[in-house]
Amino acid sequence: MKYAIKINKISTVDDLENSWSIEDYKELLVRFDFANNNVNDIKELRDLLFMAISDKEPNEAAAIVLDYKLSKVLNEGQINSLSYEMLVDKISEEYPKIELHKTLFIINQLLYKAFNGKFPNTKATIVDFEITPARNADENITKEIALKCFAHNLDSHNVIKRLFADQLNAEEAFVEANDIIWYLEKNETGYRMTTSEYFMSKEEFLNEDFEAVIDFFEEE
Incomplete structure (x- = not known):
């Protein structure tokens, strides 16, 4: 299948919008023994949470947030180990389970900002692009299609x-594509793709306009 791609914008960010909801902040404040039921403004809740987080030791705060987000997939020992490793390593890039990278990035950046840089700073790459399928190419643009196309331009x-x-x-089969690309959103002008800077950094893109011919794995 052949596609023509035009990149409109590449952005590097250290935070993802709407990663945390009002409900998330309120629940975390409870877990940090800092609950305040009178506050419903998301910015004010975030400020309160940062105060609560900074009152703890960094690894202790990390364990609380990790437990909130990942207790269903990680056990207590794994969470405890990660709470220390996050202070020295970019765990959201290095953790062997790629499916956890996005959540670990969101956690890491919350802690990074709450502790004014005591945790490593990690970044994400956002690409706004247009993609045009050639004749007979699949018009349903999936994460796998987008990733395979962009690989031609890295x-x-x-x-x-x-x-x-x-x-x-x-x-x-490229099952990892769904976790390497965190978001693929269709908008008025085309698509917006979000991934880790570890997988695609702004400096690695070669051209603004390019064509890509891709294939798909078929079971014998």
């Missing part, structure tokens, strides 16, 4: 090209 040092060559070449 320099040779890119981590996706190094780690997932077989998947990009359709020699294996």
